[in-house]
Amino acid sequence: MAGLEPLSTGMYYLDNFKMDERNLNQLSRIRGEKIGYVSQFSPMIPKLTVFENICIPHFFKKKDEIKSYTERIKFLSNKFEIYHLLDKRIEKLSGGELQRVGIARSLVNKPEIIIADEPTGSLDDETAISILNYFQEMKSLGLVIILATHNNMVAEQCDSIYQLKSEGLFITH
Known part of the structure; x- marks a missing residue:
């Protein structure tokens, strides 16, 4: 997808x-124009900083958008409590910090759709709830969010739940 x-x-x-x-x-x-993708393992470029990794989707944008892009990174990094990490190299981060960087990167281009594979898998419950609340805010503004999860708490936040079984795909909520 x-x-x-x-x-x-x-x-x-x-x-x-x-x-x-x-x-x-x-x-x-x-994908660069319409879709923000959050991977379960948030692949990053280890030698780059957090800021540079969040900037990766910007490589496909116009140069005159740099100022607003920097403001967007500051906003998202504050929202996900990673602002203090912007100058740190990715290889120095914990799994939960990497997950939050991946979520910020997926949102930086203001996509129409977020596709997220276990977006809260590496996060503690409090941080996961914060991310889910932000997703709810974005949904209320028209963002479509499709996520895969094994976590019932996360699934309960969704409008529709589809369960993939060996017999096929089932709507359970």
Whole structure:
């Protein structure tokens, strides 16, 4: 769904773009413009700082957007309590800090959709609730959030719950 790989079967549309007909470059462009992706393990570039890793989606933006982009990074890093880490190299961070950096990076371009794989998996309950509350705020502003989780507390915050079993996909809420 995030456009990281071409579809193997089926099809889906995103804003009238038939995603199964797009090549990897086109999927990357669409993802950069419309989709924020939070990976379970938040892959980062170890030699870069937190600020630089959050900036990665900006590499696809116009140079005249740099000031507003820096303000957005400051806002998100304050929101997720990682502002004090902006100058630290990624390799020095804990798992929970990396997860919050990944979430900030996914939101920095103001995407229309967030696709999150276990976005709170490395976080303590208090931080997880804070992230989920922010997701609720963003949802109320029109952001679509699709997340995968094994955590019942996280699932209970969702409007709809789909459960994937060996027999198929089931709507449980």
